[in-house]
Amino acid sequence: MNHLPDDLRRLEAEAIFIFREVVAECRKPVMLYSIGKDSSVMLHLARKAFHPANLPFPLLHIDTTWKFRDMIRFRDETAECLGLDLIVHVNRAGLEQGINPIQHGSAAYTGVMKTDALKQALTAHGFDAAFGGARRDEELSRSKERVFSFRSKNHVWDPRNQRPELWNVFNCRIAPGESIRVFPLSNWTELDVWRYIEHENIRVVPLYFAARRPVVRRGGNLIMVDDARLPIGADEVVQNLAIRFRTLGCYPLTAAIESSAVTVIDIVRELETASTSEREGRLIDFDQTGSMERKKREGYF
Amino acid sequence: MKAISDPKVKAPSGREGGAVQRDLLRLITCGSVDDGKSTLIGRLLLDCGAVFEDRRQALQRDSKAVGTTGDAPDAALLLDGLQAEREQGITIDVGYHHFATPRRRFIVADTPGHVHYTRNMVTGASNADLAVLLVDASQDMLEQTQRHSFICALLGIRDVVLAVNKMDLVDFEESIFNGIRDAFAGFSSSLHFRSVVAIPTSAVLGDNVTRRSDRMAWYHGPTLLEQLEIVEIHADAAPQFRMPVQWVNRPDASFRGYAGTVASGELHPGDEVLIARTNVRTRIERIVSMDGDLARAGAGDAVTVLLADDIDVSRGDLLASPNKPPQIADAFACDLVWMSEAPLLPGRSYLLKCGSRTVGATITTLKYRVDVTNYAHLAARQLARNDIAYVNIATVEPIAVDPYQENRTTGGFILIDRLTNETVGAGMIRFGLNRAANIHHADFDVTKAARAQLNGQRPIIIWFTGLSGAGKSTIANLLERKLYALGKRTYLLDGDNVRQGLNRDLGFTEADRVENVRRVAETAKLFVDAGLITLVALISPFRAERRMARAIVAADEFIEIFVDTPVEICEQRDPKGLYRKARRGEFRNFTGIDSPYESPEHPDLTLDTATESAEHLADEVMQFLRRRGVLN
The missing domain is CATH 3.40.50.620 (HUPs)
Structure with missing residues (x-):
């Protein structure tokens, strides 16, 4: 087996x-x-x-x-x-x-x-x-x-x-x-x-792994500047931070976490000690009761 | 018993450790509405670190808003996920939650306690290895706990934890705990549990859930979590190989694989297997997977096998060990849990799904219903939602089964309503009645076709349905006279007349109406076989039975005629004075008054008696019969 x-x-x-x-x-x-x-x-x-x-x-x-x-x-x-x-x-x-x-x-x-x-x-x-x-x-x-x-x-x-x-x-x-x-x-x-991804060696989108990417801080969330459609406020600063995503969706609605996990094994380890759930990064879950x-x-x- | 360490020390984080091999225990929690079930599970999740920080914070917020524990977190809110549940403070549906310790991983099915949701508890129990039964220490043992214990046993759960909860409400009094424990032992002895461990708990305070209670020093047994970690879930000894064929994999002409999940036992290339339905033996040639061929597969594995011989196998077949083959039968004795709002009616045709096989099935005998408060056997004519009964069931084709207590996959089935597609019941087979083996259909030399030819006509059933007083018998009578005049050989089965003989033992309950129609349909079938044009004038109020009547003869041997007369007109005519009596309450279950009539959705012909005379309508039927080629 x-x-x-x-x-x-x-x-x-x-x-x-x-x-x-x-x-x-x-x-x-x-x-x-x-x-x-x-x-x-x-x-x-x-x-x-x-x-x-x-x-x-x-x-x-x-x-x-x-x-x-x-x-x-x-x-x-x-x-x-x-x-x-x-x-x-x-x-x-x-x-x-x-x-x-x-x-x-x-x-x-x-x-x-x-x-x-x-x-x-x-x-x-x-x-x-x-x-x-x-x-x-x-x-x-x-x-x-x-x-x-x-x-x-x-x-x-x-x-x-x-x-x-x-x-x-x-x-x-x-x-x-x-x-x-x-x-x-x-x-x-x-x-x-x-x-399972680790054991079966399954390919996933690279955004799950940490890399330096341009982000802005907005309402306590890190939002990635994936293209020019994201308006940047006068008081906002685009920074290059080591981030990754626990969940992926529409980029303006998906918050990143700061992380150094660059492999699947790193992610498994990070999750074992994580204190927040993955859906915290999904802004749409919180828009209504x-x-x-x-x-x-x-x-x- | 192994030494138990403090779970808080060994489980700083209850979540997964990737490298560790842990087994999986599926458990169900059941109890009555206010026993504190959700609080208990919430406590397990919180204490095992299965709740993330953001949810803890949300819990703090929600606890203040709708909780019942003041400023302390209300653990129950972790579980009651639907808005209605939070607002009403009850658990509506089965919720599944995960937690783990370094020793074991748990999936807990949190099931509703309220009697209306017993079917959901049955759902949770069907996949559980162990049950945690909650009892409120401050209350008497409720009927609900007895019902739940019975269902757990019925669904094959052998290991039970009795959590005597809310000990804080009875001052942690040992004698109260002992009283409940002994009462439970008393009524559960007939249920044959393998292990029952009673634990005094206070879920609100956390006592004896994951933490040993200082307030109950008299208790020396394990905490709930410890018991869940150490209980041994035995696999049955050397179970026989069974695999329902789920899907035939035919990517091209060179490959014909049989995909399925091994229900029990093991298989290896070279093993001899039996195709249960056809009783043909062959060998496993290969076990194919995307990771290469396998040398072995065991219970629970989803596989694709190639067989050595090119034989007839399809979805619904069962591959089995030839050493102890399953029973092949078309009648079974089984336990049944009824789940539908609509009553179970013996005689009505349902769909039965067992493994990957779906066949038509009928409850032939309702032997008894079980009173769950004392497990007494009660006589019953029909079953209501949440009733549990022992029944005989017949399927239209033989199927391969095992007793449920030996094999959940080949012994458990669901019943589906043919019209609504609702899952209406769950059954556990006790044994096959082997009717199929003992009664053979005898073939005779003079056939239906030969008899029809001698009569010089096309035998057919002309089925009139409609309300009492609609005009069914009047039109059928006129029609028969016209057919007789043409030299046709006919017979008219009239509802009232049949009830004075063949169906004299039947009343007007839904169950009896179903049986009434079944007998008339079977009689009409015999008359068609005898070569007669058979007219049936029968209220036949339910679609399901009219569909059954149509299904038991060939497609071109049945015509459904809807005598469509509104109830107001029927009541006005009231030829037998029945509507007046029904309105006066002199009898009950009168169709159109206090018993339903389901109009045909696609009748072959609809007759409007409000505007046309009976004579004219009988002519209309004659014309229809000519168009259909029944008459030349």
């Missing part, structure tokens, strides 16, 4: 089971690919699940046009290198209205460029199941979500009416127009993800 520690092996097998079950039972699955570490792990697990066959579903990236440039580069390289069927979707209407995270606030911007965009793409392609990389350790409302999470025709989640999940017997049946969000990494923690639950009910991943 492979070299993995017992607990990772069990998590790996669970995720593979989930991938296969969806492909066996659903009509048209897709994998939501957000380019981050969780997506990299999901992609790796999916390839293992169906080896030696190619992935039996496409990948979908919701591009807000505000992702880090390194992420887009990594996405295209990965798709090229593994011969993936990658769909990139942008909410054109939102783009034409000029919706952006700087002027419109994170809640409105996320609603249009992420949630609406996702719903558009899922509806347009008629996907009935979408894999997502969410983990139960990330956020409180996630800890209550099932592995198979059902969405109405309008992509709405009803947390009070979830299907019981017994053993590993998943009920994948849906009515026409309904869809399922499926989370193969539900039982993983952030540290599991990094330990019960923020994530509300976004999820409306259709956000």
Whole structure:
């Protein structure tokens, strides 16, 4: 058998089971690919699940046009290198209205460029199941979500009416127009993800590793100046600091941490002594009370 | 027992140490609403360092806003993640939380205590190795605790910790703890737990959760965390190899792999295996993985295998060790937990999913329901949500199973409602009834086709559905006269008439209505087999049973006619005076008054009796039969 520690092996097998079950039972699955570490792990697990066959579903990236440039580069390289069927979707209407995270606030911007965009793409392609990389350790409302999470025709989640999940017997049946969000990494923690990346030698976006990068301090957060669209206030100073990211998203909404971790092993070590959770760097989690639950009910991943 | 060191010393950070090999214990916590479950788990997470600093700070903030512990952090708020839970102070759904010590890693399923969410507890228990049952020391043992104990045992949990919590409310009194411990031992003895360890705790103060209590010096056993660390979860001795085929991997003509997760036992290249359904033996040729071929795979591993022979294997098949093969049966005795708001109705057809196999299934006998307060057996005609029962179930095709207590994967199943797709029940197989092996379908030389030919007609079921007084019998009667005049051989099965003979033992509850329709449908099927044009005039209020009636004959042998008369008109006509009686409350369960009628979604023909005469409508049916080619 492979070299993995017992607990990772069990998590790996669970995720593979989930991938296969969806492909066996659903009509048209897709994998939501957000380019981050969780997506990299999901992609790796999916390839293992169906080896030696190619992935039996496409990948979908919701591009807000505000992702880090390194992420887009990594996405295209990965798709090229593994011969993936990658769909990139942008909410054109939102783009034409000029919706952006700087002027419109994170809640409105996320609603249009992420949630609406996702719903558009899922509806347009008629996907009935979408894999997502969410983990139960990330956020409180996630800890209550099932592995198979059902969405109405309008992509709405009803947390009070979830299907019981017994053993590993998943009920994948849906009515026409309904869809399922499926989370193969539900039982993983952030540290599991990094330990797995280490053991399996999985490539991730370089932004996870510390390097000197231009940043400004804003409201206690370090925001990277990834391109010229980020306005720099008169009293703000762009500094070159050794930083890395624990989580990746739209660059103006994603805070960096100061770090010297330049390898996966460094990151694992850093996490073992970390005192804050990864989502502290995600500014959108804090923009409303019960923020994530509300976004999820409306259709956000 | 091994020496136990102070967990605070050995676990400065409870989070993962990458290099350490630790096993994983899955546990479930259950108790009633106010036993302090969330507080207890929150305490474990906090004390094991599984809570990051930013969440600790958020907890401090939230505790002041909505907490119940004054200025101290309210650990329960760590767990109740949904807004409704925080506002109402209850746990609605199963939450999964992680923590670890250097010795073990834990995934805890925090399940709701309230009776409405028992199905969620069943969900949590299905994957748990151990249960922590909480009891409030200041209360009597509640029915809920007995229910939870029973469910844990039913779902195969063998190791239990009884946390007698809120000891601070009873002055840490030893006699109270002993009383609860003994009461639990009394009622749980019939549940055959392997280990039960009772621990007096105060989750609010942290006593005997991770820290030994100074206030209960009389207690010498382990703390909760110590018990969780040392309890041994035994694997069953030498389990037999089982692997449900989940997906067939066919990238090209040269490769045909069978993907699945090993449910139990081991496999190696060269091992002989049995395809349970077809009873064909073959050998494992290779175990393929992205990291190269494997020499061995064990329980829990997700693998892809190649077989030595080119044989018929597909999703839903079970690969098994030929030494002790699974049972093949289409009828089973099993325990059932009902989860749906809609009642379980014996006779109704559900979907049963066991492993990767999904088949149609019906509860044929409801043997008894269990009263969870005293584990007595009660007679039952139907089951409500959260009921637990012992039933016989029949599947439309034989499936391969093991007793649940030997194998959770091949012995556990869910039931799915065919119309709503809801997961309505969870079942644990006790044994196969082997009906399939003992009753064979006999084939005779004179066939349905031959009988139809002799009659010179196309046998078919013409099924009239609609409310009482809608005009079903009147139209069916006129139709039969017209068919008779053409020399057709017919029979009319009328609801009222059938109830005076074949179905005299049935009443008007939902369960009896389901059985009523099932018997009429089976009779109509026999009449079609006999070559007759069979008319059925029956309220048949539920879509599920009408669908069943259609499904048991060939696709072109069933016509559903909806006699669409609004209830107001039926009540006005009231030919039998039944609506008046129902309105006066003289009897209950009258369709359209206090029992539902589910209109057909896609009837073959709809008859509007409000505007047309019965004679005209019977002619309309005749025309329809000609268009369908039933009549020339």
